[in-house]
Amino acid sequence: xxxxxxxxxxxxxxxxxxxxxxxxxxxxxxxxxxxxxxxxxxxxxxxxxxxxxxxxxxxxxxxxxxxxxxxxxxxxxxxxxxxxxxxxxxxxxxxxxxxxxxxxxxxxxxxxxxxxxxxxxxxxxxxxxxxxxxxxxxxxxxxxxxxxxxxxxxxxxxxxxxxxxxxxxxxxxxxxxxxxxxxxxxxxxxxxxxxxxxxxxxxxxxxxxx
Numbered sequence: 001x002x003x004x005x006x007x008x009x010x011x012x013x014x015x016x017x018x019x020x021x022x023x024x025x026x027x028x029x030x031x032x033x034x035x036x037x038x039x040x041x042x043x044x045x046x047x048x049x050x051x052x053x054x055x056x057x058x059x060x061x062x063x064x065x066x067x068x069x070x071x072x073x074x075x076x077x078x079x080x081x082x083x084x085x086x087x088x089x090x091x092x093x094x095x096x097x098x099x100x101x102x103x104x105x106x107x108x109x110x111x112x113x114x115x116x117x118x119x120x121x122x123x124x125x126x127x128x129x130x131x132x133x134x135x136x137x138x139x140x141x142x143x144x145x146x147x148x149x150x151x152x153x154x155x156x157x158x159x160x161x162x163x164x165x166x167x168x169x170x171x172x173x174x175x176x177x178x179x180x181x182x183x184x185x186x187x188x189x190x191x192x193x194x195x196x197x198x199x200x201x202x203x204x205x206x207x208x209x210x
Contacts, residue, residue, distance in 0.1 A: 073125055084098050
């Protein structure tokens with residue numbers, strides 16, 4: 001009988017996802033597809049192939065897991081943002097247009113997944129905000145800071161373009177982006193307003209630069 005060398009055994013263990021990582025990955029998928037309130041600890045533990053004892057060893061509470069889920073989704077969003085705008089460094093208008101075009105592209109590509117979810121259900125943090133109780137400041141602050149940063153960045157782009165009213169233009173662009181996430185859920189095959197936001201964004205920018 002062959003026996004693995006210690007280094008091989010360590011490698012095999014390392015290659016297997018840690019229980020905590022499995023729980024988080026599973027929660028990201030279930031929360032995004034079904035909502036935070038609809039998914040309980042039992043369901044997450046079962047889907048992750050573990051149990052509640054292991055769950056609570058990894059996350060002291062469901063809120064701790066939700067907070068990490070929100071932070072994880074925020075990290076993925078900024079990674080996407082930075083990759084989209086990077087090729088157009090120094091040209092704020094091109095950067096904004098690239099962001100808007102990419103939002104439309106993502107809406108069209110149904111196979112594009114968020115943590116394994118095959119269908120886009122919009123902004124993960126925006127969806128979570130609807131479910132977070134008003135008195136849960138910890139989770140509410142995560143979403144608020146995230147959305148505030150999006151607004152700040154878009155207003156900054158507008159200022160760098162030389163817009164007459166950069167705050168107004170930045171907010172309008174944010175409304176276009178935010179609205180696109182939700183209308184795609186109510187119109188089949190992305191046949192709704194999301195298909196028009198690229199033209200609308202360019203028209204807005206032209207108006208503010210004229």
